[in-house]
Amino acid sequence: MSGLALHSLFDILAWLAAGLAAYWVAQRTPVVRPLPQANRLPYLAALVCGAAFGAYGLGSLNLYLSGAPAIARSIEGGLFGGIVFVEIYKRAAGLEERTGARYALPLAVGVAVGRIGCFLAGLDDFTHGVPTDLAIGYDFGDGVKRHAVQLYESAAMALFALFYILALAAKNAYVARNGFYLAVLYYGAQRFLWEFLKPYGRILGPFTLFQLLSMILILYAAAMLATAKEPQHERPLRA
Structure with missing residues (x-):
């Protein structure tokens, strides 16, 4: 199977995984209305x-x-x-009413799975990193070792997914209510860092278009978290 075909397969798997994650969240938290x-x-x-x-x-x-x-x-x-x-x-x-609670885990899981497809697509996908002499460099087939930033991002978002699942298992109501904004904040921060390892055009000093978007997402999430209100009556989370 070609790299692009594998990419398409993992796109489908990412959507399926995100859908299952959304269902799992909806079954365990009354925050999702x-x-x-x-x-x-x-x-x-x-x-x-x-x-x-x-x-x-x-x-x-x-x-x-x-x-x-x-x-x-x-x-x-x-x-x-x-x-x-x-x-x-x-x-x-x-x-x-804030409506993002149901999308925190699907976002993390979808990115974690989808980025594996980006990695398997190789150079054609143009999501690879810049050349590196580090041992973690990966040769996509042209004899040049590059940062496998797709896998870096996949691992980072998988860690957030694990954090979120453990938080819900511990019945952490704050994470349940504000998980989406935590996910966006985390996603924006890790994406901002990985962009330094990508061959994209710099449009403002050392920053790429996606780093500017990351900054906006971080500010948005921080503002939403800062203005979050504690509900007076909240049903307990289900185990």
Whole structure:
């Protein structure tokens, strides 16, 4: 099976894993509440449209800025676009309740699985790292050892998934309520670091497009965590 075919397979596995993670979370925490019926379809439309626009728009823009213009998808771009479109919709619809709790574990699991596909796609995927002389360097087939940043990110997000699962198992209500913002904060921070090991174009000093997006995601998550309110009446988490 070719690298790109393996990438597609792991994309499917990532979506399946994320769906199972969402179901697992919904069964164990009352924090995950359904939206009002009238808001569900437009909310989903905003999420899907925003994720698609961000994934393809920002992914392709990054390749253009890196001197390799082509149509591309970006996990971070999809996350950024989905957040922006959903927050705009919620403001327009007058929805004040936070709706991200159900997406914390799916985000972490989806990225952890999906990045393995990026790694298996090799050089064609253009998600590899810069050359390195370190022993951890990986030869993607052209005789040059590079940082396998895809696996670095996969491992980092798997660690967050483990942290989140253990927190829910310990009935940590704070993590259950604010897990999505913790996940976004963590994702943005680790992605910011790995970008220094990627061959992408620098657009502001030493920073890539995705590092700028990472900064915005970190600030967004930090602001949401700082303004989180403690509920007066909250049902206990299920084991």
